[in-house]
Each structure stands twice: as structure tokens, then as C-alpha cells.
Amino acid sequence: MALALQTFPTVKDANAALKAAGTRYLGGGTLVVRAANEGDVSVSGLVRSTEPVLSAIAVSGGMARIGASVTMAAIARHPELGALAKAVRAVGGPAIRNMATIGGNLFAPAPYGDFAVALLALDATVSTDNGELPIETFLAGRNDSRAIVTSVSFTLPKAGTFRFLKVSRVKPKGVSVLSIAAVLEQAADGTISSARIALGCMADRPMRARAAEKALLGKTLDRDGIAPALAAATEGTAPITDPIASAWYRAEVLPVHLGRLLLT
Amino acid sequence: MAKVPVQFTLNGSEEAEFIDSGTTLLNALRDKIGDTSPKGGCHQGTCGACSVIIDGELRLSCLTLAETCSGAAITTLSGLSESGVLHPLQRAFLDTFATQCGFCTPGMIIAAKVLLDHTPNPSRDEVVEALSGNICRCTGYEPIIQAVLTAARANSQNAA
């Protein structure tokens, strides 16, 4: 393996170095170093930046901004990010969580990217030196040889509105069959007033379940109320097939797991 | 290829080496420094045999580039026994037959040490979670879980 690493104090200089062919940004390295170990020669150089903003977590006024180099473990132990604990703990085992960054998770292809699924349901904003993008737009055009992601920000979900579920075959840790994140708000009468549902492994990257979201509006969270949403759950999906599960299987079980998430 | 300097503390002693840029910590430890206690099982982050402790945190040395560890304090299995006396975890692994071929053992003990450093009296579930990134093809895991619980009990009796 021959991978030259360049470290820059500023994101600006690292961005300039990233323009060289075959160069990628190094987050925690759990995907990019793994690829190199496996013999992937498409990456010949790695770039990273030690600019402090990349490792900062700021929570104020109901908003959270998490630097791209922040690890899953650091999010898990942050006292004000408790609502996300279940989603961050869904990523890998303890050593992986100490290394895996939020920035890297945004680029992780399915079956990975469990935390990006949560960020999509939270309707997060992804920041680079070139500006900010809604996460959905970012994911649609993501390209790991372009600008360095500097941070991800989102409105903290109101108590009890964020739900997350990951289905895997190996307990307690395993690669996703699928993952689902939802932010559900209820009116005083218990009916759903707003719903954002994001799915992992139901396409090559996290996607919104728009039809299911729409079908939930005005409904109550009981078996009859959620039935139309479950019927619409697979609309627009193109699940991946991998050694964990086939596309057919993922599509078959998605409504079952979405039902469990909505009724918990 | 240009060599880069790395300097860190390994099991309490200073190490300084010139390595090829992009060398993993696992390869630097085993091939350059001569500490072969971290094992290379998969080089994919999947097996945990290469686990080390970097500044108090459990990490996989196969996915860590050595040059990102400059200034860090690294602990490997070699650093656990003191003047020939086994660490309580090592003792417990032997006593409960938690090691068969032994290939996973360094990673298992390192992962268990990080757990016990933060949680001296873990529940069985906490032990399972702490070892969830480590694969063993021999023991069926139960003896390993028992070894960690035994070491935790031995520690708390010594402390009492």
C-alpha cells in the first residue's frame, strides 16, 4: 500500500490539495483505509485538515452543529444529543464508533450510512466552504472528490418526536438489513401533523419515504391509522442486494419494520 | 516514497521512527517497532484482532494511519503484564479457557480492558456490547464473556 497523507491546518488548503487526481479526504478512515488495505488503487493520496471547527459540537437555541470530524462515540456521549443516541450506537462496534466520523457517514454507501439516515429524517443542513446544502440535495449529488464537508447542523427534535430503528442479523452489532429514522409531530388530538421518514438500504444512499409520510398526515398512530403509510412504504425505493439481504427481502420486510417503529 | 517521522508513547516508552506515509499503525507496530501483539486478521475493521488503545480509546490499528498518532499514548497487549506478572484479564482468560488458538485474544483483552477501565463492574450485556467488534472462531464467546466478568469480580475484591 502506498498512500501519501497530507495534513493541513486549514480546510481551505486541504480543499486545494483535494483537487489533485486520486486524492480523497481522510475522516476516520474506516472506509477509505479499508479500501486501500483491500487493494483499491484508485486512491493514491489522502488529505486531512486539523482545523478545530471540524471537531466542534455546538448546541444552542434548539440547534446543533456538529463538525465533520466528530466521531459517533463523541456524539453518543454528548449530554445534549441524547435523542440521537440510538442512531449513533447503530454504527459498528465500539472501536468503529471511536473512529467513524459524521462526515464520513454522509458518504458511506449502503448498507452503511445509518447515521446519515437519521440526519436525513432530521432534515439537516450540510456545510462546506462553498456554502450550505439541504441534506437531501447533498446526498443526491454527493461526490467524495469535491469540497470537504465542514459540519452538519439541524434543529434538535422535540422530546419524543425522533424515532430510529436498525434491523441487522447479528446482535448486538451487524450491518443493516435496513434502517429507518422518523421525526413525527402530533397535534393535540394525537393525529400526525408532520412526518419525515428516512430509509437506509432501500436505495444506494439514504432516501425519504415521501409517499408514506403523506399517507400518515392526519392519521393516528394505531394499526388502522398507519395502514395506508405501510402500503405506500416501498414507493420509489430501489433496495440494494448484498450478502446481508436481497432487494426483494428488503422490500418485503420494510412495511413490517416501519409498522413496528410507528407503533412503539 | 518520502519517509515521515512518527513519535508516540507505546506502553509507556517513547518510540520514534521514520515510516512510509500511509503506513497503518498495525504495520508500523508489527514490522517497524516489533510489537507483534496486535494481530492482523482481516485488515478490514471486521475482526478486532488488531485492537489497541489510543489515548484511552479503543481503536483498530489496521484502519489507523500511524502518522495520525503522533504525540499519542498507545497501549497494546504487550503493555499489560508487569514484570512477568499477568494482568488480571490475562489470568482470567487462562483460568476460564477463554483462549484456544489465541489469535483473537489480544484484541479481546484490549477491548475488555477499555471496558473495565470505564466500567469496573459491567453487566453481562455491557461485556457483550464491548466485545461486539471482536470475532472469535474458536471459543463460542461464552468463556470470553465469563473471563471478563471473572476479572471484573477479582478487581472489585482487590479494591474492597
Ligand SMILES: Cc1cc2nc3c(=O)[nH]c(=O)nc-3n(C[C@H](O)[C@H](O)[C@H](O)COP(=O)(O)OP(=O)(O)OC[C@H]3O[C@@H](n4cnc5c(N)ncnc54)[C@H](O)[C@@H]3O)c2cc1C
Ligand atoms: C467493521 C465495520 C463496520 C461498520 N458498520 C457500520 C454500521 O453499522 N453503520 C454505518 O453507518 N457504517 C458502518 N461502517 C462504515 C463506516 O465506519 C461509517 O460509515 C463511518 O461513519 C465512515 O466514516 P469515516 O470517518 O471512517 O470515513 P472515511 O473512511 O474517512 O471516509 C469515507 C469517505 O468519505 C469521504 N469523507 C470523509 N469525511 C469527509 C469530509 N468531511 N468531507 C468530504 N469527504 C469526506 C472520504 O473521502 C471517503 O471517500 C462500518 C465499517 C466497518 C469497517
Ligand code: FES
Ligand atoms: S485486522 Fe483490524 S479489524 Fe481485523
Ligand code: FES
Ligand atoms: S481463540 Fe481462536 S479465534 Fe478466538
